[in-house]
Amino acid sequence: MSENKQKKIIKTIRVDVDKCNGCRACEVICSAFHAEPKYGSNNPARSRIRVIREPLTDIYVPVYAGEYTPAECAGRDQYTIDGKEYDECAFCRASCPSRPEFKEPDSGLPLKCDMCEGEDEPLCVKWCLADALIYEEREEDVDEQEELEELEVGLESLVNRYGMD
Ligand code: SF4
Numbered sequence: 001m002s003e004n005k006q007k008k009i010i011k012t013i014r015v016d017v018d019k020c021n022g023c024r025a026c027e028v029i030c031s032a033f034h035a036e037p038k039y040g041s042n043n044p045a046r047s048r049i050r051v052i053r054e055p056l057t058d059i060y061v062p063v064y065a066g067e068y069t070p071a072e073c074a075g076r077d078q079y080t081i082d083g084k085e086y087d088e089c090a091f092c093r094a095s096c097p098s099r100p101e102f103k104e105p106d107s108g109l110p111l112k113c114d115m116c117e118g119e120d121e122p123l124c125v126k127w128c129l130a131d132a133l134i135y136e137e138r139e140e141d142v143d144e145q146e147e148l149e150e151l152e153v154g155l156e157s158l159v160n161r162y163g164m165d
């Protein structure tokens, strides 16, 4: 085990799918918070959370943007819920080359939930009046190396898109 351990606050948002009513307020506030200028526009395509909606069967599943991945994965998931078959990768959190989800519409850069950096609480949680999103924090020991690798993945996505310049 590495000796370079650090305390880190792990932030999570628990999703209670049964409470989600598909209102998409979370997408609205997330895209507005990340707009340039901040709150200057609202385009759910820029949101780091997207809600998969099946109003006829009352199924709503919020999915958060996770890590960027430069290559498609070889294995795929396929879900059937209440008889409805969902597309492969429908619930995946990754920004990946095989699909358009979680990409900034103008630049194509990957989007990732940043827990509304600088805010006391994630704004999607505040705006979810149905209490389908629950914010939680816990402390964990993490490897310094893991933190560095996470930073490198972010830089790599920029380099892949724009080159070394
Ligand atoms: S704001 Fe809450 S209820 Fe509305 S879509 Fe998002 S998670 Fe669902």
Ligand code: SF4
Residues within 6 Å of the ligand: 026, 029, 030, 033, 047, 048, 049, 064, 065, 112, 113, 114, 115, 116, 117, 122, 123, 124, 125
């Ligand atoms: S926590 Fe903030 S950045 Fe993440 S999805 Fe919610 S509103 Fe967007």
